[in-house]
Amino acid sequence: MDNKIAIGIDLGGTKIMTGAIDYQGRVLGSPIRVQTIGNDSAVAIVKRITGSVEETLSRLKLATGDVAGIGIGSTGPLDIGEGIILECPQLPNMNFFPLRKTIQDYFGIPVFVNNDANCLIFAETIFGAAADKRNIVGFTLGTGIGCAVILDKKIFNGSTGTAAEIWPSPYGSGIIEDFVSGSGVSGIYKAISGKDKTSFEVYNLALEGNSQALNAWSEFGTHLAVPIAWAINLIDPEVVILGGSIAEAFPFFTASMEEHLRKWICPVPAEKTKVIPGQLGDNAGFIGAACLVIKNS
Numbered sequence: 237m238d239n240k241i242a243i244g245i246d247l248g249g250t251k252i253m254t255g256a257i258d259y260q261g262r263v264l265g266s267p268i269r270v271q272t273i274g275n276d277s278a279v280a281i282v283k284r285i286t287g288s289v290e291e292t293l294s295r296l297k298l299a300t301g302d303v304a305g306i307g308i309g310s311t312g313p314l315d316i317g318e319g320i321i322l323e324c325p326q327l328p329n330m331n332f333f334p335l336r337k338t339i340q341d342y343f344g345i346p347v348f349v350n351n352d353a354n355c356l357i358f359a360e361t362i363f364g365a366a367a368d369k370r371n372i373v374g375f376t377l378g379t380g381i382g383c384a385v386i387l388d389k390k391i392f393n394g395s396t397g398t399a400a401e402i403w404p405s406p407y408g409s410g411i412i413e414d415f416v417s418g419s420g421v422s423g424i425y426k427a428i429s430g431k432d433k434t435s436f437e438v439y440n441l442a443l444e445g446n447s448q449a450l451n452a453w454s455e456f457g458t459h460l461a462v463p464i465a466w467a468i469n470l471i472d473p474e475v476v477i478l479g480g481s482i483a484e485a486f487p488f489f490t491a492s493m494e495e496h497l498r499k500w501i502c503p504v505p506a507e508k509t510k511v512i513p514g515q516l517g518d519n520a521g522f523i524g525a526a527c528l529v530i531k532n533s
Contacts, residue, residue, distance in 0.1 A: 242529035246521030249274035249326025254288035261363030273393030305346035307528035309355030329493025348528035359524030374385035377482035479514035
């Protein structure tokens, strides 16, 4: 299978990113990025998905016979076993949609589906920052917070396919996602400065040395330490990976995160377990989806 190609699709409410990799993890050509337009019809979104795959094949001068399969990392919640999108806020017109069967019937090759956060961390496990590790916990930090558990180089889905879906867990006056997310950064910054800024704007202000932005990221790190501490104490991973757009601010929140985290975890992992950013950037989502194909071949 070493000469085979795997296609991965990162399906979110905002964008669809599709690319191809070989079985050594090399990205072939440039990935295709299109807007999802998440409120559109299921038919329209499926057309964008299939079109992105067809464009990927065309650019690489490949046919479906050259492809071992297609992996899809989708926003959820999902029925992973059946490959069905359940009641998904980001894709409201695709509720209970048979994603795997639809794409598999269209192309006539195997299709595998899993949660987008699982796929992102899976990519870092197979070909990225944790390629030399077997047991990993990862967090995807972006619009919301995602989490994934990888045990013995395999995604742990849990009994209902919702393992590591920590976002609704109680925290403070609300849930953890209220604090550890893009909107969480915005809320922290507003409480400090009285100004409305996106997390990206707070990041840019921190780059400029703005003290209020730096304080906001420091407070964010103290909140992030909580779910990481729970995960380390529960799973005892070799490493914790941070991915997603907010992970780019790692230098601004790592000190406060580490200060609190080390106090809250067991003594041995407090000495040994590292928290590190991912290496694959925006490509991690579709690479991890493609890894679903490689690991099921």
